[in-house]
Amino acid sequence: MTIKLIAIGKTDNKQLQQLINEYTKRLGFYIKFLLEIIPDIKNTKNLSEEQQKQKEGELILNKLITTDVLILLDENGKQFDSVGFSSYLQKHMNSGIKQLVFVIGGPYGFSKDVYNKSNGKISLSKMTFSHQMIRLFFIEQLYRGFTILKNEPYHHR
Ligand SMILES: C[S@@+](CC[C@H](N)C(=O)[O-])C[C@H]1O[C@@H](n2cnc3c(N)ncnc32)[C@H](O)[C@@H]1O
Numbered sequence: 163m164t165i166k167l168i169a170i171g172k173t174d175n176k177q178l179q180q181l182i183n184e185y186t187k188r189l190g191f192y193i194k195f196l197l198e199i200i201p202d203i204k205n206t207k208n209l210s211e212e213q214q215k216q217k218e219g220e221l222i223l224n225k226l227i228t229t230d231v232l233i234l235l236d237e238n239g240k241q242f243d244s245v246g247f248s249s250y251l252q253k254h255m256n257s258g259i260k261q262l263v264f265v266i267g268g269p270y271g272f273s274k275d276v277y278n279k280s281n282g283k284i285s286l287s288k289m290t291f292s293h294q295m296i297r298l299f300f301i302e303q304l305y306r307g308f309t310i311l312k313n314e315p316y317h318h319r
Pocket of ligand 1: 285
């Protein structure tokens with residue numbers, strides 16, 4: 163199984179990007195992982211929040227293939243602890259799917275079309291994180307999840 167994480171907009175903070183690169187590299191020892199960045203939409207000043215979400219949603223949905231399982235990162239999604247999240251990953255791997263796609267929304271979240279197309283929602287916390295920072299937090303949780311599955315000493319229960 164491949165895990166893909168789709169996010170919108172380049173990371174403009176160098177330190178954040180360095181950490182994302184570091185955890186992406188670590189995660190790559192356990193699973194084929196792809197981070198796909200959709201370029202920021204131009205001239206958002208002329209768009210309403212709804213229009214921006216709609217446009218971002220179209221770009222997100224265009225990236226999917228029919229066999230993908232689509233999971234949204236969303237404050238109102240299902241919450242796990244890290245061990246529970248590792249079991250969630252294992253279940254997906256056991257199910258025989260080819261690609262598990264997680265998506266981080268833009269600054270205003272997701273369009274209705276993206277919600278309708280999704281197979282599930284997960285939340286990292288009830289708090290809201292920036293669409294830039296959550297990339298690092300989530301990639302670290304993926305990495306942590308695999309170290310748990312492999313009984314490696316990164317996670318302290
Ligand atoms: C700034 S937040 C958008 C907040 C917006 N109010 C909403 O309704 O989603 C940008 C993106 O970061 C992700 N995000 C932020 N906090 C999150 C959390 N606690 N759990 C999961 N995803 C989160 C989501 O993908 C969200 O679409």
